Amino acid sequence: MDGQELQRVAGDCAVELPGAGLEHRVGPDWDLFKVAGKVFMLMTxxxxxxxxxxxxxxxxxxxxRERYADVTAGYHMNKRHWITVEGGGSIDEKLVEELVIDSxxxxxxxxxxxxRPVDPNTYGRGA
Structure with a gap:
């Protein structure tokens, strides 16, 4: 999965989440995905x-970070609590969607x- 496909899959998943919204920032270009005013995903x-x-x-x-070569510490974020995902051979659509929902x-x-628009303990975990 290349970087553009990664961002498309992540963005499509994020905008479908209950209460999620997208905010564009320019200079540098950032897309911020928020729920109740709190950021859960950034794209740049x-x-x-x-x-x-x-x-x-x-x-x-x-x-x-140990398992996937294309997952590194959060770019411009707290390195313990945020990850950066790049397009690459170790990343697939299912993993991207899981990471977005977990975030x-x-x-x-x-x-x-x-x-809370959903119960975080049960949302997206299946039955």
Whole structure:
């Protein structure tokens, strides 16, 4: 999956999440995906390649960075709690969607219960 495909899949997944919205920032170009005003995903182009930046549980983030060559520490974010995903051979559509939903759930879980559009403990986990 190349970087543009990565961003398309991640963006398509993110905009379908309950309560999610997209905000464009320019100079440099950033797409911020938010739920209840809190960012759960960012997209930008690092020199030469598009990336997606996602929130991740610190333990999961460490495992993802070890397992996938195309997952690194969060670009311009807290390196323990955010990951950067680049297009590459180790990344597929299913993984991208799982990472986007996990990031969304982590952010929703930090919101006051009255502001949560879904239950972060059950949303997207299947029956």
């Amino acid at each position: 182009d690092m020199p030469g390649h598009p990336v997606v930046i996602l929130k991740a549980d610190p333990d999961d983030a460490a495992v993802l 969304y759930r982590l952010v929703v879980g930090g919101l006051p219960k009255s502001e």
